[in-house]
Amino acid sequence: MTLIGVPGRSGVIAVARRLAGHLARGLVMILVVTTISFLIIRNIPGDPMAAKYEKLVEQGMSPEAAQQAVNVLYGFMPTGSMWEQYLDYMKGLARLDLGQSLTVPGTGVSTVLMSAAKWTLIPVLAGTLLSFLVGIILGVYAAIKRQGKLGDLLAISGSLLHGVPQYVLALLLGAIFTTLIPILPAGGTADIMFEPGFNAGYIGSLVQHATLPVVTYALASYGGWILAMKSSVVTVLGDDFILAAELRGMKRSIIFRYIARNAILPLFTILALSLGLLFGGAIFIERIFNYPGLGLMLIDSITGRDYALMGGAFLLITVAIIIANIAADLLYTVIDPRVRSGGEAA
Amino acid sequence: SSTSTGGKSASGGGVYTTIDGLKPGLDVNGPINPWNPKGNMFQGYNAMKLGWKKNHLTDPNQFYPGIAASWDIAPDNSSITLHLQPNNKWSDGKPVTAEDVKLSIALAYTQGSTAFAITPGAAGAASEVEIVDDHTVKISQDMSNPSVTFVRGVMDSFVVPAHIWKDAVPADFWDKLKASRGEGAEAEKARAEITALSEKVLAFAPAKDVSAGPYTLERMNPGEALLVKNKNFYNAANVGPDQVKLLNYTGNEQIWNYLISGKLDNAPFTAVPADVMKRIGQTPGNAVVKGFSPVSVAMAFNQSKKPYDNVHVRRGLAYLVNRDEVTKIASPEGGTPALTTTGIHQKPAEAWLGGELSQLEPYKLDVAKAEKEFKEAGLKKTGGKWTLPDGKPWKFTINVPAPFSDWVSAAKAVTSQLNEAGVSAEVLTTADYPLYLEELSAGKYDVGFWLVALGPAPYNIYQRLYGASNGWTNLGGKIKHSAPGKDGNWMGSPETIDVEGVGKVNPGELTGKLNSAPEAEQKQIVSQLAKAANQDLPVIQLWDYVNTQFVNTNRFTGFPENESDLLRETSGVWIQLGMIKKK
Amino acid sequence: MTATTIMPEARTASATLRRNFWRGVWRVMKRKPSRMVGVVIMAGFAFMGIFGPMLYPERLPRDTSALYAAPSWAHPFGTDFEGTDVLALVVTGSRYVLLTGLVTAVITVVLGAGIGLFAGFRRGRWDSVLMRITDMKLTIPGLPLLLVLSTIWKFTSAIEMGLVLGLLGWGGVARAVRAQTLSLRERGFVEAARGLGLSTTHIIGKELLPSMAPYIAMNMLIAVTGAVYAQVGLFFLGVLPFEANNWGVMLNLAVFGGGALTTTAALPYLLAPLLAILLLTLGIVLVVDAMDEIFNPRLREE
Amino acid sequence: MITGKGITKTFRQRGGMLGGREVKALRGVDFTIEKGGAVSFIGESGCGKTTLGRILAGLESYDSGEIVIDGVPMSSLRQKSRQPHFRRIQLIHQDPYSALNPARTIHQTLDAPLSLRAKQTGRSRAWMEERAEELLSLVGLDPGYVLPRYPHQLSGGMRQRVVIARALTVDPDMLVADEATSMIDVSLRLGILALLKDLRDRLGVSVLFITHDVATARYIGLDGELYVIYRGQVVERGPVETVIADPVHPYTQSLLSAIPVLHGLEVPGEERVVPTEAVDPSQQDAACLFAARCPFRTERCVSELPVLGHDGGTLQEHACFHPQRRSVVATPAVQL
Amino acid sequence: MTSDKRAPGVRISDLSVVYRTPAGELPAVRGIDLELVPGTITGVVGESGSGKSTLALSLLNAVQPPGRISAGSVEIDGLGDVVALGGDDLRRARGRHVGYVFQAAQSSLNPLKTVGKQLLDLGRSHDVEDLPGLVKEARSLLDRMGMDGARVLDSHQHELSGGMRQRVGIMLALVLNAHLVVLDEPTTALDMITQATILRIIREVHEERGLTTLVITHDLGVVAEVADRLAVMYGGRVVEQGPTREVLGDPRHPYTRGLLQAIPRLVGDIDEARALPGRPPTLGTIPADGCVFRERCAVRMDVCETGEPPVLTQGPRIVACHAADMGPEAVTEPAKERQTVTAGVGDTPTTGEEQA
Numbered sequence A: 001m002t003l004i005g006v007p008g009r010s011g012v013i014a015v016a017r018r019l020a021g022h023l024a025r026g027l028v029m030i031l032v033v034t035t036i037s038f039l040i041i042r043n044i045p046g047d048p049m050a051a052k053y054e055k056l057v058e059q060g061m062s063p064e065a066a067q068q069a070v071n072v073l074y075g076f077m078p079t080g081s082m083w084e085q086y087l088d089y090m091k092g093l094a095r096l097d098l099g100q101s102l103t104v105p106g107t108g109v110s111t112v113l114m115s116a117a118k119w120t121l122i123p124v125l126a127g128t129l130l131s132f133l134v135g136i137i138l139g140v141y142a143a144i145k146r147q148g149k150l151g152d153l154l155a156i157s158g159s160l161l162h163g164v165p166q167y168v169l170a171l172l173l174g175a176i177f178t179t180l181i182p183i184l185p186a187g188g189t190a191d192i193m194f195e196p197g198f199n200a201g202y203i204g205s206l207v208q209h210a211t212l213p214v215v216t217y218a219l220a221s222y223g224g225w226i227l228a229m230k231s232s233v234v235t236v237l238g239d240d241f242i243l244a245a246e247l248r249g250m251k252r253s254i255i256f257r258y259i260a261r262n263a264i265l266p267l268f269t270i271l272a273l274s275l276g277l278l279f280g281g282a283i284f285i286e287r288i289f290n291y292p293g294l295g296l297m298l299i300d301s302i303t304g305r306d307y308a309l310m311g312g313a314f315l316l317i318t319v320a321i322i323i324a325n326i327a328a329d330l331l332y333t334v335i336d337p338r339v340r341s342g343g344e345a346a
Numbered sequence B: 001s002s003t004s005t006g007g008k009s010a011s012g013g014g015v016y017t018t019i020d021g022l023k024p025g026l027d028v029n030g031p032i033n034p035w036n037p038k039g040n041m042f043q044g045y046n047a048m049k050l051g052w053k054k055n056h057l058t059d060p061n062q063f064y065p066g067i068a069a070s071w072d073i074a075p076d077n078s079s080i081t082l083h084l085q086p087n088n089k090w091s092d093g094k095p096v097t098a099e100d101v102k103l104s105i106a107l108a109y110t111q112g113s114t115a116f117a118i119t120p121g122a123a124g125a126a127s128e129v130e131i132v133d134d135h136t137v138k139i140s141q142d143m144s145n146p147s148v149t150f151v152r153g154v155m156d157s158f159v160v161p162a163h164i165w166k167d168a169v170p171a172d173f174w175d176k177l178k179a180s181r182g183e184g185a186e187a188e189k190a191r192a193e194i195t196a197l198s199e200k201v202l203a204f205a206p207a208k209d210v211s212a213g214p215y216t217l218e219r220m221n222p223g224e225a226l227l228v229k230n231k232n233f234y235n236a237a238n239v240g241p242d243q244v245k246l247l248n249y250t251g252n253e254q255i256w257n258y259l260i261s262g263k264l265d266n267a268p269f270t271a272v273p274a275d276v277m278k279r280i281g282q283t284p285g286n287a288v289v290k291g292f293s294p295v296s297v298a299m300a301f302n303q304s305k306k307p308y309d310n311v312h313v314r315r316g317l318a319y320l321v322n323r324d325e326v327t328k329i330a331s332p333e334g335g336t337p338a339l340t341t342t343g344i345h346q347k348p349a350e351a352w353l354g355g356e357l358s359q360l361e362p363y364k365l366d367v368a369k370a371e372k373e374f375k376e377a378g379l380k381k382t383g384g385k386w387t388l389p390d391g392k393p394w395k396f397t398i399n400v401p402a403p404f405s406d407w408v409s410a411a412k413a414v415t416s417q418l419n420e421a422g423v424s425a426e427v428l429t430t431a432d433y434p435l436y437l438e439e440l441s442a443g444k445y446d447v448g449f450w451l452v453a454l455g456p457a458p459y460n461i462y463q464r465l466y467g468a469s470n471g472w473t474n475l476g477g478k479i480k481h482s483a484p485g486k487d488g489n490w491m492g493s494p495e496t497i498d499v500e501g502v503g504k505v506n507p508g509e510l511t512g513k514l515n516s517a518p519e520a521e522q523k524q525i526v527s528q529l530a531k532a533a534n535q536d537l538p539v540i541q542l543w544d545y546v547n548t549q550f551v552n553t554n555r556f557t558g559f560p561e562n563e564s565d566l567l568r569e570t571s572g573v574w575i576q577l578g579m580i581k582k583k
Numbered sequence C: 001m002t003a004t005t006i007m008p009e010a011r012t013a014s015a016t017l018r019r020n021f022w023r024g025v026w027r028v029m030k031r032k033p034s035r036m037v038g039v040v041i042m043a044g045f046a047f048m049g050i051f052g053p054m055l056y057p058e059r060l061p062r063d064t065s066a067l068y069a070a071p072s073w074a075h076p077f078g079t080d081f082e083g084t085d086v087l088a089l090v091v092t093g094s095r096y097v098l099l100t101g102l103v104t105a106v107i108t109v110v111l112g113a114g115i116g117l118f119a120g121f122r123r124g125r126w127d128s129v130l131m132r133i134t135d136m137k138l139t140i141p142g143l144p145l146l147l148v149l150s151t152i153w154k155f156t157s158a159i160e161m162g163l164v165l166g167l168l169g170w171g172g173v174a175r176a177v178r179a180q181t182l183s184l185r186e187r188g189f190v191e192a193a194r195g196l197g198l199s200t201t202h203i204i205g206k207e208l209l210p211s212m213a214p215y216i217a218m219n220m221l222i223a224v225t226g227a228v229y230a231q232v233g234l235f236f237l238g239v240l241p242f243e244a245n246n247w248g249v250m251l252n253l254a255v256f257g258g259g260a261l262t263t264t265a266a267l268p269y270l271l272a273p274l275l276a277i278l279l280l281t282l283g284i285v286l287v288v289d290a291m292d293e294i295f296n297p298r299l300r301e302e
Numbered sequence D: 001m002i003t004g005k006g007i008t009k010t011f012r013q014r015g016g017m018l019g020g021r022e023v024k025a026l027r028g029v030d031f032t033i034e035k036g037g038a039v040s041f042i043g044e045s046g047c048g049k050t051t052l053g054r055i056l057a058g059l060e061s062y063d064s065g066e067i068v069i070d071g072v073p074m075s076s077l078r079q080k081s082r083q084p085h086f087r088r089i090q091l092i093h094q095d096p097y098s099a100l101n102p103a104r105t106i107h108q109t110l111d112a113p114l115s116l117r118a119k120q121t122g123r124s125r126a127w128m129e130e131r132a133e134e135l136l137s138l139v140g141l142d143p144g145y146v147l148p149r150y151p152h153q154l155s156g157g158m159r160q161r162v163v164i165a166r167a168l169t170v171d172p173d174m175l176v177a178d179e180a181t182s183m184i185d186v187s188l189r190l191g192i193l194a195l196l197k198d199l200r201d202r203l204g205v206s207v208l209f210i211t212h213d214v215a216t217a218r219y220i221g222l223d224g225e226l227y228v229i230y231r232g233q234v235v236e237r238g239p240v241e242t243v244i245a246d247p248v249h250p251y252t253q254s255l256l257s258a259i260p261v262l263h264g265l266e267v268p269g270e271e272r273v274v275p276t277e278a279v280d281p282s283q284q285d286a287a288c289l290f291a292a293r294c295p296f297r298t299e300r301c302v303s304e305l306p307v308l309g310h311d312g313g314t315l316q317e318h319a320c321f322h323p324q325r326r327s328v329v330a331t332p333a334v335q336l
Numbered sequence E: 001m002t003s004d005k006r007a008p009g010v011r012i013s014d015l016s017v018v019y020r021t022p023a024g025e026l027p028a029v030r031g032i033d034l035e036l037v038p039g040t041i042t043g044v045v046g047e048s049g050s051g052k053s054t055l056a057l058s059l060l061n062a063v064q065p066p067g068r069i070s071a072g073s074v075e076i077d078g079l080g081d082v083v084a085l086g087g088d089d090l091r092r093a094r095g096r097h098v099g100y101v102f103q104a105a106q107s108s109l110n111p112l113k114t115v116g117k118q119l120l121d122l123g124r125s126h127d128v129e130d131l132p133g134l135v136k137e138a139r140s141l142l143d144r145m146g147m148d149g150a151r152v153l154d155s156h157q158h159e160l161s162g163g164m165r166q167r168v169g170i171m172l173a174l175v176l177n178a179h180l181v182v183l184d185e186p187t188t189a190l191d192m193i194t195q196a197t198i199l200r201i202i203r204e205v206h207e208e209r210g211l212t213t214l215v216i217t218h219d220l221g222v223v224a225e226v227a228d229r230l231a232v233m234y235g236g237r238v239v240e241q242g243p244t245r246e247v248l249g250d251p252r253h254p255y256t257r258g259l260l261q262a263i264p265r266l267v268g269d270i271d272e273a274r275a276l277p278g279r280p281p282t283l284g285t286i287p288a289d290g291c292v293f294r295e296r297c298a299v300r301m302d303v304c305e306t307g308e309p310p311v312l313t314q315g316p317r318i319v320a321c322h323a324a325d326m327g328p329e330a331v332t333e334p335a336k337e338r339q340t341v342t343a344g345v346g347d348t349p350t351t352g353e354e355q356a
């Protein structure tokens, strides 16, 4: 009698082993990304001083005052040779110190990043979750009804939404809900008149302001889910064990659960990738809806030539993607017993 | 949509909603520090200066009271004596005293402003700060290189509470400052020490807002900041709104939306397309107040590049550009087509030049004159297209930074006009403004859009045309000229110009004189420089900006009128002066 | 055994396919008229890209008395900020957009398929190195990188733009092609070819590529859309040089200059390029759907 | 003549950073095949048959041991120059469906190796055409019918014949038929076996026949040898008929006993060994590999590894401490 | 042979199943009459594509789209005509009355759940009150088949070897006390020794529990090893049926004969063995009328082209062939006419009721 692998303990070991591997690879990845971003970013031409000066002048500051404001900023410019700067940067990074922001002098990049990150992370996650739920439910439906008109419609609409870039959706939604029927705010996070905290007014305001970004994120990824889920369900439907369950007289509800769980599994890898894509999309969506997240911050830091902030944002987005990948894989490991016991992946 | 009815709604005075044009992009991470560019102190509201500049056409030294209730200026500009508001208190109850002013000046030194510069020989720097009594401070100018704008530099200083900020500078600061004056290693070291303080000062972040202004900062989020009335403010009785809501903006279109929804009681100008302007006008209560703004936009030439070194080419181009049409397309509300090119905004130009203005060449659209000029420059027209003297094709490329939509539209309009006249023209945009400016000053562009006429002091105005970007630098009162392509000289005008009716002039030297010359002489110099700019055309002025403020009279009244000299100050200044009243 | 139950179908499917490929294509097209629409749309865009600019004078006429004119017969999508016909802008702008898309697609597919094939075929060390690089490439967020890059590099021509987008976009294709190669490699006929001593060129060119051609073609189409989006997006954000008749610039000017998200006047100016993008997406989606069915036996039999 | 000496192969399955599992697929396998000879390898699933076949066809490396092809020991050659020798050994895949490229006609499929051949020997296109037809006729196919067709238009049996014809394009010395008939319909299976036998006779091609179906091994030629392999080790080998009729190793006996009896046509052997199923292969090496499953094991079996030999005076070689003939194979019944 | 009263009989009459293809609806199984005698093991053999699985699925009215049962009935004692059954009744019948061991038993388990959990799902689906009892039953069944039941119930599919999965499949088919069991290719893809073990288990369990069993296979050896009765399928038809030993010992249909001759054997003269000419038909190439086997038949006559072969019955043996010589006492059924053929095996009494 053969029993290869005892589930319990070897499972934990497998998860730990995978995690260790991921972390090692993630670290290398981060090293590479930081080096690349460092090299690119430090080579960006453009004089932040002059830009700042002209901007201030244009805004009505007197030339002297503008010059004064700009001079002060010089203190925050990195100095030394490229190699020294790189070493400094890496040393700082090891201490989790991302350096000082230039646009908000005197403030650590990590502080700026963290305050921006939540405005990206929460809507992105909310949008993803929303679209994931709706997408997989409709995906199952589209798979079951794949011969009918409705299934067709769902699939085509899915492909279309999947294919359309986020900014097109954002612009369309914006045109509809802020221009044609102006019922939603076009920017910001919440009305300042509400005391932040757990009160209906504040939360309501938060939700209202987040609606357009979240809906855009959701719509943008919904198509992908519906397509992925549909094809996954179609695959699982063709799997023998579904027919076997049917032939054993299993209840529809149970069979449905079998289908759903097995079909969702491969979607976890896509989930990780899609998070990465959404972070990219955040740049457009936040720019269009003036939502103060990482994307907007990245644009600002680029126009302001805020090297440290730019590098930090870049790093943060990359790290988020790496973490999402790891999380998806671990989730996969936990859910799929085949991977868990160190055997073959599905 | 969300109206500000929730939360702690204001009683009586109401909530005044506006945008701080000086600080676009509120940042929740910014310290409560007026010197920090992202600091959460807002001029006129919770950040106070000694006085508030009037937007006078020609006189830079006129102010409204701020921390200083009044001031006496020595006739030769050698000193200014400030008399502080007698009953002014900080929001925490402590009185505002001369000590506060002195410490604030110390802080200003670390930031290296014009009046408080530590660079030896800097024009218009203060030499001494003296506490006369608890409420009187005297500041003297170093008369070795005086400037007419010394007083302006002093008055334009922030004042912060000494009891909060005292640790930001060392106790021996004033000794250090003294040591920094003069020559030698000792002085050098002292200067370095003071400069090194700048970062610390800039990053200084008080735990809470202690203000001598009409408001203190209550809370903020990435989109908005909420200010509440400071009961201790000297003029609190006359401060109308109880609360002020400052909205963040990252794109102009946000302001348009706020305006259309009637949310804003006041907003400074942003480029507004005509249709949006119409919609804004339709919102009940919305009104536009217009006044003078000392800025113009121009096409600037790089005279190191052919054929722009030839004045006839520049003139020919000036005749071909229809400035009225360009302005209509690009900035119908925010600008008025430049009457001509003088380097000065048309309003102060009238004040400085008077009747002489009409004698200058207006460069109205005139194809025939343009052809004449081009021919004079040796250009040839073949097959309806102008070519260079050597028969090579002439491609007129104009550069603009991509994010400035009005400039992009304007450049597009200019090239369309030129193309119609047979000059092959195209627009090139640069990804962003920093890059644009770097490339512009590196001499990479033939022609680019550029802000000029930055007043009101005539020295500032002409320094733009005949200053560092054109090769002239003012070092300790001495004017030097560098060759084109060197030391930031990207415009490349000749050092001397033969101006019709004036003779040979060195515009850089003339400009330098503007800094200290008495008013009568200033007028004469301005006239000469205006003629030079008009004939030699280092730039072609396109439109003069108009300071356009949006106000909404539904909730509040008492906004400045058209042409008010307060229009360049924030509505915080209007409020603290007691103008804004609840309806 | 699953394999045996599925494979005969695959075989019969490819059977009908080979026998009369074009008749099969025609049948698939006929089954859903929408696919025909897709092909027509694609043909329309191709026509627009090639001949569109020739339909208009080199300098598009402008009418400064009709800025942001409302849609009319003369201007179906109204006019822009200087009174130029928006439709003309969309049509003349299509060449740049599509050319970029094409260049990107070619580079993406050539690089992606090349690397994927090489890694999958060589396996071993080459494979792990290449796939590590690919993973890394996939992890580095593309759009932020492009944004940063655009400040260094001015993508003045469509070719250059396509080149950069292609260089950034091959990761996905490489991974997919590698997976396919790995699985095909295990197939008997590839092993047999190796055993017979046939050259690697022969194996890749004659045995592997044809099996993957449809897949690669589909990826190429998808890459076209990806490139169009990225490029229009960058222009929209305003980080690339200005071109009046460029879809992305139109979007940018409509929103940030014309207030299309605020008032209705510039809305047609905004919607026209959006519509073009949507239409292009629709066309590609429909064609890919058809290709999917033509090449995928599993969907075919339904 | 092709011989193998002590061929071993261990697969290391990668299991992440902390090491993986090792599978000893082959443990020192020796064999000899004469020109035109036939050797059959039988054994249950996973015993290393395919691995051996792939090693011989040059598709897989081996850890140690020596393969001598026509007197040339492969270890004396460098990687590159081994290939032409291994090409003399052609593998016939188990699955005729995947062995042919579905996108290429039979003509194209045969053309590729033939043109390579033509280039090497400086022959013309006409020769290639001729040769293709010749080879197809040789494997019992009608060239006119088959050449223009795609694989899916042929039956499994025809496909397998095409595969064999393709292998013959390089004039191989040996064909390795890895379960070459297991995926072919029963009614056609015998045809392929007969073809292989025929090729031996007519072309002098030797055949290495890999199967788990002992009966088919007989059909390659009664003159052939049968190797019984268990977990990478040859446990019994000898002339086909001897091993089938008089197996001495309990594993061989188990295998033969497991063959279903056609009741009505056959009578089961009297000493059928009730076979036990495979066990977890994680046992120590210093024991008979089969001991855990062997109904006849003794102390010695679990402490010592038997080697191949004629111990006990058997006709065939075996690796068992207790060789004993048992009659396990069914015998024909008297017809009804 | 022990016969349990609970073992149901099954009568398949004139069963036809068609698949929708681009070329129209084509029959995969046509006009099959077959009776499963209670308490016996019936073996169905046929080459790939002959319609074995389709027939097996018909027994549960579970032919998958695009196929459908186009005619005929499947009467199961205690259930009635399965073809007429639908909805929940049909579902309950599956598992409870008819146990099915899937062709691909290798992958007939949900990869994400342990065997035990799937067992519980099965119990819940059939409203089993006593779930612990069910688990106990399953464990003892598994133990019976020579496995560590508790451990197997705790395992995932991938932790089990092929033979173990197959046994789990058998357990799941029996655990609800079904007395009719259908096994589709129960030993395909297993190696010889495992196959022998599984076959032995089938036989033993069949007898212990008193089942009616249908074993479907392409391997004559498997049938010979386990089945009492044997039906040979070709091109969707049953061409010959009868007691296993008799059919193997004295095949009457030319196809059966050819098949037997083509099977490699361990003993005897190898030169006697020869392959059948031609190749088995596929759905598209099955002749619409006449004998389906005629193209490969050595004794083909003109009548085979058009005439449906007559069904000849002699005692327990039935052959459908124009050329079959069944001797004088043979009963000839005219082709195409629906008839239930009753045949008994040994001492098993016939229980089927003709005509509903």
Ligand SMILES: Nc1ncnc2c1ncn2[C@@H]1O[C@H](COP(=O)(O)OP(=O)(O)OP(=O)(O)O)[C@@H](O)[C@H]1O
Binding pocket: D011, D012, D013, D023, D024, D025, D043, D044, D045, D046, D047, D048, D049, D050, D051, D052, D212
């Ligand atoms: N590429 C590989 N990587 C790891 N292990 C392998 C590999 N190929 C074969 N093995 C292992 O080596 C052993 C022998 O495999 P092989 O395929 O040679 O067996 P086989 O006798 O052909 O079996 P079957 O009858 O199932 O075809 C098995 O345990 C198998 O799992």
Ligand SMILES: Nc1ncnc2c1ncn2[C@@H]1O[C@H](COP(=O)(O)OP(=O)(O)OP(=O)(O)O)[C@@H](O)[C@H]1O
Binding pocket: E019, E020, E021, E028, E046, E047, E048, E049, E050, E051, E052, E053, E054, E055, E064, E065, E066, E067, E218, E282, E283, E284
């Ligand atoms: N879903 C389907 N669509 C079309 N034809 C089908 C389908 N399923 C089976 N068939 C056809 O029906 C015929 C009988 O199939 P079936 O699976 O019953 O054969 P089988 O005897 O079980 O074969 P195997 O030994 O390969 O399992 C075959 O010709 C097959 O091609």
Ligand SMILES: [Mg+2]
Binding pocket: D049, D050, D051, D178
């Ligand atoms: Mg094998």
Ligand SMILES: [Mg+2]
Binding pocket: E052, E053, E054, E103, E185
């Ligand atoms: Mg079957």
